[in-house]
Amino acid sequence: MIGTDGAMLGIMSSDQALQMAYDKSLDLVMMSPDANPPVCKIMDYGKYRFEKDKREKEAKKKQQVIETKEIQLSCRIDTHDYETKMKRGRKFLEQGNKVKVVLVFHGREMSHQQLGKDMIDRFIADVEDLGTTDKKPVLNGKLLSVVVSPVKKK
Numbered sequence: 001m002i003g004t005d006g007a008m009l010g011i012m013s014s015d016q017a018l019q020m021a022y023d024k025s026l027d028l029v030m031m032s033p034d035a036n037p038p039v040c041k042i043m044d045y046g047k048y049r050f051e052k053d054k055r056e057k058e059a060k061k062k063q064q065v066i067e068t069k070e071i072q073l074s075c076r077i078d079t080h081d082y083e084t085k086m087k088r089g090r091k092f093l094e095q096g097n098k099v100k101v102v103l104v105f106h107g108r109e110m111s112h113q114q115l116g117k118d119m120i121d122r123f124i125a126d127v128e129d130l131g132t133t134d135k136k137p138v139l140n141g142k143l144l145s146v147v148v149s150p151v152k153k154k
Contacts, residue, residue, distance in 0.1 A: 002031070002041040011037055068098045068147070073123065075105065075115045082119075086126050093130040093150045103137075103144040116144045124148065 001009040001017050004026065017040055021028040027045040030038055069092040071085050089099045101123055103116045120137045124146065131148040138145055 002039065004042050014040075017042075064096070066096060066098060068100050070100045070102060071123075073101065073103045073119055075103070075109050075112065075119060077119070082123075086123060089123065089148070090127055090130055093127060093148065096150050098150065099127075099131065099148045101146050101148060105142045105144070110142065113139065113144070120144060120146055 001012050001020075003009050004024065009020075017028050021042045024042060026042050028040055029043055029045055029048065030040050032039045069089075071089050071092075073082070073085060077085075089101070092099045101120060103120055105113070105116060109116070117137060124133055127148060129151075131150050133146050133148055135146065
């Protein structure tokens with residue numbers, strides 16, 4: 001049993017503990033039911049829940065959510081289209097998001113996989129000041145993909 005000020009009150013029956021809490025117009029809260037004997041505390045439960053929710057909200061505000069944005073390329077992409085997608089990827093990395101670069105092979109392009117790998121390598125080289133890759137590009141069926149993670153700012 002723990003009192004309102006945090007002092008140990010000792011081991012007592014649940015009836016005694018409830019009576020002490022009732023006398024102080026507070027609640028008896030079981031803090032660790034798995035302990036032997038269970039640990040209970042006398043407190044205002046409404047205030048306890050309010051403080052706990054407030055701490056959780058503060059922690060959630062400070063938490064940074066990293067999203068994964070996807071950019072699709074092709075082997076036969078035109079220069080201007082590539083530059084537009086590369087700028088979009090740079091913007092995503094500057095915002096702190098991961099970028100998944102996906103290159104789709106259509107039809108007979110599967111026989112020229114080196115062109116796709118060259119395109120992905122070019123994209124990685126163009127954004128290397130903002131992001132790094134953990135793994136090499138991976139081929140899954142007709143999709144060649146790689147994830148570029150933003151570089152930690154100092």
